[in-house]
Amino acid sequence: MKIIPSDTIEIVTSLTIKEVKDILDNNIQPKVKFDFSFSNKHKVFEGFLKQDSFEIQRIIRGRNSFIPQIKGKIKSNNNGSTLMVELKMNQFVIVFVIIWLGITGVSFFVSLFAVFNQGLNPIAAIGPAVMIAFAFGLMNYGYNSEKKKAIEALEKILKGKMHSAF
The missing domain is CATH 3.30.310 (TATA-Binding Protein)
Structure with a gap:
């Protein structure tokens, strides 16, 4: 993929x-x-x-x-x-998606780090994970249908x- x-x-x-x-x-x-x-x-x-x-x-x-x-x-x-x-x-959309995925990816890994090392509630990692999945889903659906x-x-x-x- x-x-x-x-x-x-x-x-x-x-x-x-x-x-x-x-x-x-x-x-x-x-x-x-x-x-x-x-x-x-x-x-x-x-x-x-x-x-x-x-x-x-x-x-x-x-x-x-x-x-x-x-x-x-x-x-x-x-x-x-x-x-x-x-x-x-x-190209502009690709740059935007890369920035979006970069920011949400960093947020996801920071929240995972906090879950494993600082005892943060695991639900905190769900938000960034959902945003990453949403970006991939929207991008693939919009592109493939057209x-x-x-x-x-x-x-x-x-x-x-x-x-x-x-």
């Missing part, structure tokens, strides 16, 4: 590189910092496509800080194209299949 979730996958499609670029271009809108409109979006992803690479994330309603940031490269193969895709959380939707959306628009996961 990874501490910080991330994945690397390949999506294989029978489409040519040009067709893949055209489809991605038609399904990616530029990133918008603040969008208060409630209109239905016609694009699936936001980000950018340049040459044979792209950096995107799925457009969702609401906010999920753990949504995968998708970086990919498009390569030609014998039967079409292969997309080498890397899914990671936003990862699945993003991969399915890429497979659907590109008429491809996830070939392998590393």
